[in-house]
Amino acid sequence: FAPWTDPSAVHLIRYRNVTKRFGSFTAVDDLSLDIYEREFFALLGPSGCGKTTLMRMLAGFEEPTSGQITLAGEDLVGTPPYRRPVNMMFQSYALFPHMSVWDNIAFGLKQDGMGKPDIAVRVEEMLRLVKLEAFARRKPHQLSGGQRQRVALARSLAKRPKVLLLDEPLGALDKKLREETQFELMDIQMKLGMTFLIVTHDQEEAMTVADRIAVMDHGKLIQVAPPAVIYEQPASRYVAGFVGDVNLMAGRVESNQNGLVTVRTGSGGDSAGMRLAVAQEVQTGAGDEVWVAVRPEKVRVDREPPADTNVNCVSGEVWDIGYLGDLSVYHIELADGTRVKAVRPNLTRMVERPITWEDKVWVSWTPDAGVVLTR
Ligand code: ATP
Secondary structure, three states, rough: OOOOHHOOEEEEEEEEEEEEEEOEOOEEEEEEEEEEEEOEEEEOOOOOOHHHHHHHHHHHOOOOOOOEEEEOOOEOOOOOHHHHEEEEEEOOOOOOOOOOHHHHHHHHHHOOOOOHOOOOOOOOHHHHOOOOHHOOOOOOHHHHHHHHHHHHHHEEEEEHOOOEEOOOOOOOHHHHHHHHHHHHHHHHHHOOEEEEEEEOOOOHHHHHOEEEEEEEEEEEEEEEEEEEHHOOOOOOHHHHHHHOOOOEEEEEEEEEEEEEEEEEEEEOOOOOEEEEEEEOOOOOOOOOEEEEEEEEHEEEOOOOOOOOOOOOEEEEEEEEEEOOOOEEEEEEEEEOOOOEEEEOOOOOOOOOOOOOOOOOOEEEEOOEEEEEEEO
């Protein structure tokens, strides 16, 4: 699902130059953002970057200090929360403890004055959607955390809002259940064809569920792109470091020609540091200060100098190994003191690692593995 590649795709939500101040503190800073109909969109950033405030302004729990927010072309500013076709699901599920699952889901529909037969049809539909048909008569305290979560989801969806807002919805679940629920959320979002907007500080969660991610910092958008672009072509060191693990090497551009950038690392004279080659179209010229970013899983480790390449190929020594079962993480110190991390899959049943502490090794990566970052 890639509406941003389709010129006829419809923007459902539009933030235009939105600023939110709390006293003299600016939580959201002149921010513009478009979210498409049927998109699963994630706001990602560290605590305090303004992502929840951005979402709460869409729900109507906060009003922007300035700027415009529209939903399906309608200006939302000034519309009270209950009149917006938006529903928000919170981390604390806030189910009514004395009501059954069925009544919890039906609650909002009754309040809206929907007729009994219609309510019954809708509640059954929601129960099927979240696979809780067998639990309709239970009370919340008779459910597991994951089941309560699904009741909350069913309740949020029952009124068929245009947008569902998810504020750190899976924060209370353990890792395994969280991963399962992420896939359920994606499945439900696709079945309903609705727009989901999720706020999370968990980069893996954002990468898993979202069609696009907005990475925020200090009330501003730093990069808005699909997960693979955020990961493989981060716009800055901040994004590269926030999403996944990365080796960052500072240096200066030696040349930039025909899509091949060479960078001399380190701050010493011409002969110091390493010469790195990156295959990338990027606006930068000789002498510019840049960073070369290489993901640890793209770093190859050999005991002997590899026979098939001599680009981005340096000797070093293993000073630490983290064993993760499926993967091993090698920390390697290069001849010039730079430390790099390499992640290798453990592909065979092996108790002793073939490469171990204090081994002399060669690390290398291909020119298309690295990215030149200018900021
Ligand atoms: P978290 O992940 O911790 O929830 P966040 O990125 O969602 O962080 P926000 O909740 O949007 O961040 O808050 C952004 C900033 O605005 C924070 O520094 C917060 O202290 C401040 N802020 C939020 N709401 C208010 C308020 N009602 N009054 C004053 N300051 C506020």
